[in-house]
Amino acid sequence: MTAHDVARALPDIESLKDLCRSMAMAEAIVNPEGERYYSYDAKWSDTEELASMSNGSGDEYDIVFAPTGAYIRGFDHESPLSPYHHDDVPAPWPGVLDSVPEPFQCYVDEPAFTDEDGTPVVTVCVWRESTDRSWKTGEITFPEGHPDPDGSDWLFELLLAPTPEAFQEFAEDYYETTIDIEPVRHLYDLRPLDRAQITKLNPSASLEDVAEAAAEIGYPMANDMPSSKSPRSM
Secondary structure, three states, X not given: OOHHHHHHHOOXXXXXXXXXXXXXXXXXHHXXXXXOOEEEEOOOOOOOEEEEEEOOOOOEEEEEEEOOEEEEXXXXXXXXXXXXXXXXXXXXXXXXXXXOOHHHHHHHOOHHHEOOOOOEOOOEEEEEEOOOOOOEOOOOOOOOOOOOOOOHXXXXXXXXXXXXXXXXXXXXXXXXXXXXXXXXXXXXXXXXXXXXXXXXXXOOOOHHHHHHHHHHHOOOEOOOOOOOOOOOEO
C-alpha cells in the first residue's frame, strides 16, 4: 500500500473528521491521564482542527482540517522515503510534496511538521481541497521490493478500517486490557458521551478528566456530565 491507495480509500473530509474525533475520545476514556496514541484538537487555531497520531517511537501523522479542505502528512521513520535515508542533506522524497496546492503550502513548512532545520518530516502526504471530489497525492516513484514503502499501510490503519471493532482490537493490544465494544460503538456513532458509557469503557476514569478531554476534542456531551470545563453538548 502507498499514499495512492490511501487517497482512493479514505472517506470524505467530514466523515474522516468524525472518525478522528471518535477514535480520540475512545482512547481518552481508556487512557485519561497518560500519553495517547491518537489525539484531536478542535481548537488548533481559530479556523483549524488537528487530528494526530504518535506511537512514541518517532512515527506519526497529522491531519489538518481547515476551511480550505484537509491536509495529511505522515512519517514512518523506517520508510525508505524518509528524508534522512537518501541524501547527505535531508530532503523529502521526490514527488511527495511537489504537487501540494497553494492552500496547503503553509503546512509543508509548518514548524510542528518539520525538524529543527526546517526539513519537512514526511514520508506520505495526501490532501483534499473543499471543492475536490477525491483525495490527491503527488506523482511518486516508489522504490521496488517494499510492501509498504511510505508507511501508509500501518500509519493509517484505523482510518482505513473505520469500525469500532478495529479500535477495540487496537486498544486491547496496545493497552493490554479488555475493551467493551458497546461504548466504542456509541462513540463511533458520535452519540453524546454520558457517565454510563464512560463507566462501561473504563470504570476508573475520572469524569472530570474525560470531560476536559471531550472539550478539547469537541466531542458532544450529555447533560449528566460535569460542566465546569464547558464541554460541548448536542
